[in-house]
Amino acid sequence: MCGIVGYNGDRKASEIVYRGLKKLEYRGYDSAGIATAGNPTVKVEKGEGTIDDVSPEKKDGTSGVGHTRWATHGGVNDTNAHPHRDCTGDIAVVHNGIINNYEELKEKLENRGHEFKSETDTEVIPHLLEEQLEDEKPLHEAAQNVADTIEGSYAVVAVLDTGELVAFKNESPLALGVADEEFFLASDVTPFLEHTDEAIFLEDGEVITLNGDYQIFQNGEEVDREPRKVDWDAEEACKEGHEHFMEKEIKEQPQTVKKAAFQDETDMKEAVKMVEDAETVYLTGCGTASFAASLGAKYLREADVEVVTEQSHELEYRTDEINEDDLVIAVSQSGETADLLSTLDDSPAPTLAVVNVVGSTLARQSEHTLFVNAGPEIGVASTKAFTAQIAVLKLVQYALQDELEEGRRSILETAEKLDEVLRKNEGLMDDISSYLQEKNHVFTIGRDKGHEMAQEAALKLKELSYIHVEGFPGGEFKHGNLALIEEGVPVISFLKDTGYEDAISNTLEAKSRGADIIGVGSEPVDKFRFFIEIPKDPNSEILEIVPFQMIAYLTSVKKGNDPDKPRNLAKSVTVK
Numbered sequence: 046m047c048g049i050v051g052y053n054g055d056r057k058a059s060e061i062v063y064r065g066l067k068k069l070e071y072r073g074y075d076s077a078g079i080a081t082a083g084n085p086t087v088k089v090e091k092g093e094g095t096i097d098d099v100s101p102e103k104k105d106g107t108s109g110v111g112h113t114r115w116a117t118h119g120g121v122n123d124t125n126a127h128p129h130r131d132c133t134g135d136i137a138v139v140h141n142g143i144i145n146n147y148e149e150l151k152e153k154l155e156n157r158g159h160e161f162k163s164e165t166d167t168e169v170i171p172h173l174l175e176e177q178l179e180d181e182k183p184l185h186e187a188a189q190n191v192a193d194t195i196e197g198s199y200a201v202v203a204v205l206d207t208g209e210l211v212a213f214k215n216e217s218p219l220a221l222g223v224a225d226e227e228f229f230l231a232s233d234v235t236p237f238l239e240h241t242d243e244a245i246f247l248e249d250g251e252v253i254t255l256n257g258d259y260q261i262f263q264n265g266e267e268v269d270r271e272p273r274k275v276d277w278d279a280e281e282a283c284k285e286g287h288e289h290f291m292e293k294e295i296k297e298q299p300q301t302v303k304k305a306a307f308q309d310e311t312d313m314k315e316a317v318k319m320v321e322d323a324e325t326v327y328l329t330g331c332g333t334a335s336f337a338a339s340l341g342a343k344y345l346r347e348a349d350v351e352v353v354t355e356q357s358h359e360l361e362y363r364t365d366e367i368n369e370d371d372l373v374i375a376v377s378q379s380g381e382t383a384d385l386l387s388t389l390d391d392s393p394a395p396t397l398a399v400v401n402v403v404g405s406t407l408a409r410q411s412e413h414t415l416f417v418n419a420g421p422e423i424g425v426a427s428t429k430a431f432t433a434q435i436a437v438l439k440l441v442q443y444a445l446q447d448e449l450e451e452g453r454r455s456i457l458e459t460a461e462k463l464d465e466v467l468r469k470n471e472g473l474m475d476d477i478s479s480y481l482q483e484k485n486h487v488f489t490i491g492r493d494k495g496h497e498m499a500q501e502a503a504l505k506l507k508e509l510s511y512i513h514v515e516g517f518p519g520g521e522f523k524h525g526n527l528a529l530i531e532e533g534v535p536v537i538s539f540l541k542d543t544g545y546e547d548a549i550s551n552t553l554e555a556k557s558r559g560a561d562i563i564g565v566g567s568e569p570v571d572k573f574r575f576f577i578e579i580p581k582d583p584n585s586e587i588l589e590i591v592p593f594q595m596i597a598y599l600t601s602v603k604k605g606n607d608p609d610k611p612r613n614l615a616k617s618v619t620v621k
């Protein structure tokens with residue numbers, strides 16, 4: 046979590062860093078700040094809120110760093126905002142991650158006379174660097190020593206009054222963008238895509254220095270790393286006339302689902318071989334990606350594969366059950382989710398990644414990767430990445446059944462229907478969101494694959510509208526949850542072919558106790574207050590979830606929330 050940006054070149058760093066931070070706000074937006082080098086020391090402007098609230102004047106100086114924060118250590122206030130400085134004011138540091146041993150380091154530094162201003166773990170870094178530089182060590186060596194002293198997960202960028210930048214990382218992402226005599230550092234490539242598509246993804250333990258050129262060091266030795274092309278279009282990371290990224294990303298899905306279906310045949314064959322060779326296949330992810338993983342498990346079972354599925358933060362406690370002849374299919378948008386990556390670290394099995402972000406840690410660490418090709422997803426709530434993940438997992442099912450081409454065609458046809466689903470239900474989605482915005486509690490239910498639909502619809506709605514929404518299997522209702530139903534409580538029911546009659550009964554059991562029932566399915570039923578009709582389709586999950594993404598978006602806007610930045614959340618959850 047937290048977004049960091051660094052710039053070293055010949056333009057005004059404050060402007061470039063500011064624009065970069067705007068692209069990283071999805072990683073956190075509790076507080077923000079920018080530090081620029083030059084004349085006579087490093088200047089820092091920071092505070093609570095987004096970078097627009099802090100509104101730094103665009104200072105001179107052609108080197109700088111910036112930060113947009115999702116708080117971990119220390120409350121949300123001006124002092125705890127990054128960048129943090131050393132005692133001399135010549136060094137300013139931004140950091141993404143957690144320093145586990147900061148309390149012990151802080152005590153030692155205080156005993157040596159260093160003064161701390163904030164409650165953050167980050168502040169130990171500029172003071173440690175200050176001590177190293179006092180000894181007149183080369184910058185990369187000083188940074189290496191700091192990296193060797195701190196424990197935890199971190200991506201750190203420091204700017205010095207000389208205009209030099211230094212960065213190092215462990216278990217948190219950091220990318221270097223390389224243009225003509227200009228260099229960019231960022232938590233992901235989106236801040237610098239408008240300037241360059243040449244990037245290097247830094248590895249754990251590497252130190253990089255920037256001063257009119259870049260040098261990368263590993264264990265004190267300079268290493269040769271060539272930039273490579275990143276094929277994400279800068280245009281895709283803009284709102285393109287939509288009020289919010291989320292709206293744009295929901296509406297992009299007819300294209301992104303198609304892109305997901307265009308998996309390279311060799312890549313698919315390799316994925317199929319990995320699945321077929323595995324004794325047991327584990328599917329895992331967190332949040333929305335875990336619901337995609339759980340659906341993927343159901344798809345693979347239909348192709349006779351033995352599958353276990355569990356959310357990564359729980360699978361972590363059972364990795365001793367996984368052996369090297371198994372396979373873990375790891376599903377993620379960002380490819381940086383700490384709960385997922387640490388589970389994979391403990392797993393002896395090879396990993397097949399189903400991931401969106403090119404160059405992410407997951408993609409780099411996995412034995413094989415299927416990119417879902419959804420393009421940059423900026424809205425914090427996952428939308429197009431989810432349908433792209435479902436499309437890829439469904440394609441794996443088709444490929445396992447020797448029906449790759451038929452499967453691809455079938456998913457393309459599903460994608461064609463998405464526009465119509467959104468268009469036809471426009472008025473209805475508007476009515477449902479107006480109705481829901483007045484409610485305090487909502488339940489979503491479904492059977493079989495309708496269960497994952499119910500869970501994902503509940504997550505979208507709660508994280509965007511802040512209404513209490515719970516999703517569970519329809520059959521579970523009468524085992525306790527029905528006690529919460531009273532007059533006017535909405536129950537949203539996903540009606541799939543499997544378990545259709547039982548799902549109808551579960552829904553009517555709620556209605557007879559006063560619930561307002563909302564249905565989703567291919568056959569409208571007149572007892573429902575609202576019914577969203579979806580065409581019959583072999584890949585219907587893709588069609589069923591999209592109206593609920595839109596309903597969640599509209600409810601959020603109507604309640605005056607910011608759908609791109611729901612409160613307390615961040616997109617890349619790089620802490621455990």
Ligand code: F6R
Pocket residue numbers: 330331332333334335376377378379380381382385425426427428504505508616617618
């Ligand atoms: C919810 C949402 C989150 C993510 C989860 C995993 O809308 O986006 O639940 O799905 O934090 O993130 P990734 O997919 O990046 O691993």
